[in-house]
Amino acid sequence: MTFLGIDLGNHAGFIIASYAVAAVIVGGLIAWVMADYRTQRRKLVDLDRRGLRRRSASARSEGQS
Amino acid sequence: MLETTSSLPKAAPSGLRGLANPTRFLALVDATLPWLIGITALVFAFGLAQALFVAPEDYQQGATVKIMYLHVPSAWLSMMGWTVMSIAALGTLVWRHPLADVAAKTAAPIGAALTFLCLVTGSLWGRPMWGTYWVWDARLTSVLVLFLMYLGVIALWHSVEDQARAARAAAVLTLVGAVNLPIIKFSVDWWNTLHQPASVFRMGGPTIAPSILIPLLIMAVAFTLLFFTLHLAAMRNEILRRRVRSLLMQQAEAAQRD
Amino acid sequence: MTGLGALLLRDIRLALRLGGGGWIGVLFFLIIITLIPFAVGPDLALLRRLGPAFLWIGALLASLLTLDRLFAADHDDGSLDIILMAPAPLEIVIVIKALAHFLVNGLPLVVAAPVLGLLLNIEPPGMAAVTLTLMVGTPALTLIGLVGAALAVTLRRGGILVAVLILPLTIPVLIFGVTASNAAMSGPVPFGTPFTILCALSLASLAIGPFAAAAALRNRE
Numbered sequence: 423m424t425f426l427g428i429d430l431g432n433h434a435g436f437i438i439a440s441y442a443v444a445a446v447i448v449g450g451l452i453a454w455v456m457a458d459y460r461t462q463r464r465k466l467v468d469l470d471r472r473g474l475r476r477r478s479a480s481a482r483s484e485g486q487s
Numbered sequence: 488m489l490e491t492t493s494s495l496p497k498a499a500p501s502g503l504r505g506l507a508n509p510t511r512f513l514a515l516v517d518a519t520l521p522w523l524i525g526i527t528a529l530v531f532a533f534g535l536a537q538a539l540f541v542a543p544e545d546y547q548q549g550a551t552v553k554i555m556y557l558h559v560p561s562a563w564l565s566m567m568g569w570t571v572m573s574i575a576a577l578g579t580l581v582w583r584h585p586l587a588d589v590a591a592k593t594a595a596p597i598g599a600a601l602t603f604l605c606l607v608t609g610s611l612w613g614r615p616m617w618g619t620y621w622v623w624d625a626r627l628t629s630v631l632v633l634f635l636m637y638l639g640v641i642a643l644w645h646s647v648e649d650q651a652r653a654a655r656a657a658a659v660l661t662l663v664g665a666v667n668l669p670i671i672k673f674s675v676d677w678w679n680t681l682h683q684p685a686s687v688f689r690m691g692g693p694t695i696a697p698s699i700l701i702p703l704l705i706m707a708v709a710f711t712l713l714f715f716t717l718h719l720a721a722m723r724n725e726i727l728r729r730r731v732r733s734l735l736m737q738q739a740e741a742a743q744r745d
Numbered sequence: 746m747t748g749l750g751a752l753l754l755r756d757i758r759l760a761l762r763l764g765g766g767g768w769i770g771v772l773f774f775l776i777i778i779t780l781i782p783f784a785v786g787p788d789l790a791l792l793r794r795l796g797p798a799f800l801w802i803g804a805l806l807a808s809l810l811t812l813d814r815l816f817a818a819d820h821d822d823g824s825l826d827i828i829l830m831a832p833a834p835l836e837i838v839i840v841i842k843a844l845a846h847f848l849v850n851g852l853p854l855v856v857a858a859p860v861l862g863l864l865l866n867i868e869p870p871g872m873a874a875v876t877l878t879l880m881v882g883t884p885a886l887t888l889i890g891l892v893g894a895a896l897a898v899t900l901r902r903g904g905i906l907v908a909v910l911i912l913p914l915t916i917p918v919l920i921f922g923v924t925a926s927n928a929a930m931s932g933p934v935p936f937g938t939p940f941t942i943l944c945a946l947s948l949a950s951l952a953i954g955p956f957a958a959a960a961a962l963r964n965r966e
Contacts, residue, residue, distance in 0.1 A: 428539055431550035433615035440554045440608045444561075447604045448713065451597060455720045462727035466734075474734045580960065632913045639910045646900055655964035656896045660910060663892055663957045667914050670946070674917035677939075678924060 507585045509726045516723045523719065527712040534709045537702035545699070554612040556703055560710040561605040562626075565633055566668075568598025568714065572640070573665040576658035586722070588654035589729075591661065592644055593721035597714060599637035605630055625679035629672045636664045650729070749833055749841050756845030759818075760811075767853040770807045774854055777803040778861045789866045796865035797875045797926035801919055803861070804854045804879055805886060809911070811850045812890040813897065813904040815842065816962065820898050825962070835962065836955040839895075843887045843955070851883035867930070874929030874936060878922040878943060885918045885947040888954035895961035918946050 423434040430437050469475075506512050538556035545552035571594045578587025609627055610620045621627070640657055647653035695703070760766065781799050782792060792799075819825040828838055858879050862872040893911035897903030925939040 426539075429550065430553075431544070433549070433551045436611045436615050437551060437553050440557055440611045443607050443611070444557045444604055447600050447607075451600055451717055454596075455717055455724060458724040459720065459727070462724055462731060465731045466727060469731065469734045469738075474738055580964075632916055635909075635913045639913065642906060642909055643896065646897070646903070646906055652899075652964070652966065656961060659892075659957055659961045659964065660896055663914065663953070666953060667917070670917050670949075671913070674920045674942075677942075678920045 509586065512586060513723055513726060516719050520716070520720060520723075523712065523716040527709065527716050530705065530709040530712055534702060534705035537705055541698075542702045543696075543698050548616060551612060551615050552699065554608055555699075556706045558605060558608040558612055559703060560707040561601045561608065562630060563707055564710050564714055565598060565602035565605050565630060567711070568594055568601060569633065569637075569661070569665060569668065571714075571718070572598065572661045576661040576665075579654050579658040580662075587658075588650065589722050589725045590718070591654060591657055592650075593725050594718055595637060595641050595644065595657075597717050597721065599634065599641060601710070601714070602630060602634045602637055606634060623679065625672075625676040628675045628679070629668075632671050632675070633668065636667075640664070748831065749837065752828070752838065753841050753845055756842055757849055760845060760849035763818075767849045770811050770850045771853045771857045773810060774803045774807045774857055775861060777806060778864055781865075793866045793868065793871075796862060796867040797871060797878075797930070798923050799865060800858050800861060800867075800875050801879070801882075801922050801926070804858065804883065805912075805915060805919060807854055808851065808883060808886045808890060809908050810904075812846065812887070812894050813907040815846060815891065815894045816898040817894070817903065820965075825898070829962065835959040839891060839955040839958050839962075840951070843884070843891055846891075847884050847887045851887055855879045855883060871926060871930040874926040875922075878925045878940065881940070881943055881947055882918050882922045885943075885950040886915055888947075888950040889914050889918070892954055892957045892961065895958040895965075898962065898965050918943065918950075921946060 423430050423432075425434055425438060506515065534556070538553060542553070542556075544550050572591050575587045575591035575594065578584040579591060606627070609630070613622055613624075613627075614620050640660055643657050643660055644653050647656060778799060785791060785795070816825060819828065829835060831838065855876060858876045859872045862875060867875065890907070890911050892914075893907035896910060897907045900906060921939045921943040924934070925936055925943055928934045928939055929936040
């Protein structure tokens with residue numbers, strides 16, 4: 423069987439499945455890391471807006487005011 | 488609350504100790520991550536092109552050998568992941584490096600996912616080659632046990648509330664596991680060779696031809712870059728998560744006082 | 746009576762008194778061996794062939810169940826803190842506790858094995874081999890299990906976590922225990938070869954286990 427111009431032979435399904443699983447797992451890892459980043463950033467912005475800052479961050483902003 | 492005062496600015500420590508400051512580490516990650524992502528993507532693209540389009544078929548296995556370009560690198564990385572965790576474990580227990588905990592915790596799910604990939608691609612490779620989705624082949628079995636150990640460490644991280652305690656417990660378990668891995672590998676090898684399967688499949692020829700070896704190495708480099716890119720990004724996330732947590736605890740303490 | 750001797754006696758007495766003592770492990774062992782023919786079928790030839798494997802798995806699970814409370818019980822009544830402050834090295838204390846556990850929980854399993862082997866229709870050479878391998882292997886299971894028990898010491902319901910953590914680590918012991926037993930029963934491989942490796946694994950667990958468990962206990966807070 424030919425796929426994308428390559429002749430994948432009799433067991434094409436297994437080869438395609440392997441690469442598909444790899445794409446899902448790697449994609450899943452990337453998606454998890456990216457989503458987690460956005461979640462943490464969002465929470466930090468939210469907390470910052472509520473006035474909760476780390477001591478060093480608040481010292482910096484107080485020093486400026 | 489006691490504030491440490493110092494009239495003279497301290498010189499920033501260099502090397503790994505210099506990275507101990509999470510803020511500096513975050514700045515480093517922010518700066519290098521885009522480059523890492525770019526390089527990883529490029530090497531992957533090149534490796535996949537080589538593996539899929541350029542590399543020849545194996546004279547015995549035909550096109551199915553192309554599964555190897557996923558299976559073998561993920562196998563190598565599953566072991567590298569545990570190695571990274573072991574070094575981080577030493578960092579936690581021996582050198583008390585502050586970022587070692589973060590490195591250990593974040594390496595585990597990435598290593599586990601790649602180990603799982605190794606098992607699944609091995610299974611999908613085995614079905615056309617050996618006629619069955621699973622064989623208690625020495626190597627597959629060792630990787631399965633490694634996968635179980637990864638899951639155990641992740642379970643331990645999530646069982647203990649206090650992250651510093653969890654880090655130390657996970658560090659001990661990781662090091663015990665590291666010692667056990669060669670033992671497990673050896674014993675599974677022994678166990679398997681006593682019950683040789685009816686047909687033993689050998690890779691085409693006694694040596695791997697360069698036309699197959701080079702794409703394999705490129706894919707290995709690609710996967711390694713992927714691991715470190717994901718790992719650094721995950722470490723950044725974990726540091727941010729801990730900041731959120733300490734801020735929330737601060738808030739809870741303040742609410743308690745009032 | 747030295748401090749370590751007193752600790753040994755205390756642990757033995759506690760193990761004998763609480764939760765059914767050494768007998769509950771044997772009872773569990775018996776129940777498992779009884780369950781297996783219901784699942785596998787009463788074919789005696791099959792049971793004889795797989796007998797050593799079932800005996801080993803039964804012993805492994807029975808050991809596991811008695812292990813997880815080992816440090817947790819001491820932690821709960823505060824004696825763990827006292828033990829950690831004692832002048833004796835923690836690693837030696839752990840070996841003493843392992844010895845107590847083995848004497849009260851492990852040895853009865855070893856003694857029960859040949860009797861249970863009758864239920865599985867194992868021949869005398871096989872039974873002798875299984876008993877001998879269990880004799881050498883149960884200390885290893887205890888010592889490896891102690892590492893898991895130490896890691897989970899402050900967790901409530903840490904029992905299943907302990908099992909998840911240490912069962913992969915006990916696989917080599919299981920492999921060589923069963924291989925040695927099978928070798929004595931049939932195989933071309935002489936009994937001595939896997940048995941020697943089993944002994945080596947036990948000694949290795951004696952060398953590593955106490956240190957790992959001590960590290961886990963010291964870092965428990």
